[in-house]
Amino acid sequence: MSTQSEENYLKVIYQLASKDVGYINTSDLASKLDLKPSSVTDMIQKLDQKRLVQYKKYQGVKLSAKGEKLALGIIRKHRLWEVFLHETLGFTWDKVHDIAEQLEHINSTELIERLDLFLNHPKTDPHGDPIPDKVGRLNQLNRIRLSQLRGGEKGVLSGANDSSSEFLRYLKKRDLTLGTIIKITHFNEFDQSYDLEIGTENKTLTISNQVASNLFISESKP
């Protein structure tokens, strides 16, 4: 079995790895985990010994097959609990993440399978992220970052990459909820910002590239 701390490392390594590929470096890991780099070095050496990651001195870490499986298991639990908190208990979008951070470490296969059944095998969490299945298979959704689009293109908001409450409240305030139809009316070269038209009422707004790179968009008819 793994400790809570080990599980957090694996989860974060997985998340950082899904952006670009290759080895994750110590300082990125440290800042995401809110720890000092020296602590991270210690732990990844331990995880390497347990064959959960591959670690190369001064280069970084990546997950082993075993480590990835574990990480996906934790992500599965996290996202199923998020669905439960949102759908069953009525928590808002922006509050589920922090509580799920605790619940994801509860250890019981039967609990998770029963929860999955009770929730009717949901495919995505309240932020639009896909939920890995029992054996760790992840249905890669057909979606791209808003920042990969340019003027004139159009799509449906299908997820956010940053699940901090602050960011989610920012979105909510601007009616950027899951399922919203978004049309990019203009890309402003000078500051890399985007002018959008959202929903059906011709509402417009401008978002920074920062924000755009954290939003996922899928085809208009998904």
Place this chain on the structure above:
Amino acid sequence: MSTQSEENYLKVIYQLASKDVGYINTSDLASKLDLKPSSVTDMIQKLDQKRLVQYKKYQGVKLSAKGEKLALGIIRKHRLWEVFLHETLGFTWDKVHDIAEQLEHINSTELIERLDLFLNHPKTDPHGDPIPDKVGRLNQLNRIRLSQLRGGEKGVLSGANDSSSEFLRYLKKRDLTLGTIIKITHFNEFDQSYDLEIGTENKTLTISNQVASNLFISESKP
């Protein structure tokens, strides 16, 4: 805030205290927590410093008002999660305890209030134990131990004091489920055992004093 370990100490001290009164001694606490007495001494000194218990050297501990409030909060969480596991997810009586041991340490007042609402403010857990309310008030049920009765008396099985799966499976196998009507046909002086008649089909069985002292009985018309 308290650690998971501290919470377990407080919970167990509360449970032992509700049997007889006064100070709880180190070795009882140690055996219930499955730790060595020396570890217990260390921890209760720490809890005393935090003003969660009162500790007198060589005499034992009891909860302070603050400690009792915390303990009741943990018991509330434990029992609400048990109801959820049983009623919502369909776990059997004997499996809910171990998972609730983990869930009881999840920290979120809003989560517990929403769970309580979702479950429709249950009054007892699946073992018949009362659930403390938000402010730690516990509705003391009108029930006594089976071992306090003698031949001829009658009542309804309303709870078990030992929630180990082993004990609960023992009960299930003999149809001793919550709500069963029990009549004590005879008390056997020589080995302190009880002859019972249970349910409506004149089924009979004999249980040891051990078992009898772990069963709660309430009036026939509760």
Place this chain on the structure above:
DNA sequence: CACATTTTTTAGACTTATCTAAATAATATT
């Protein structure tokens, strides 16, 4: 390419919660 800067690792320290072994206090027995 040599030096400066940044990143990473190592070494040593600290905290929490536990343990074992020894010392001390309380209780039981003769």
Place this chain on the structure above:
DNA sequence: AATATTATTTAGATAAGTCTAAAAAATGTG
């Protein structure tokens, strides 16, 4: 009451996970 037994506490050790400070390696710059 003196001694034996049992319970409790103290002292010192250990493991996990973190930290700070110093050393070493990698990277960037003139």
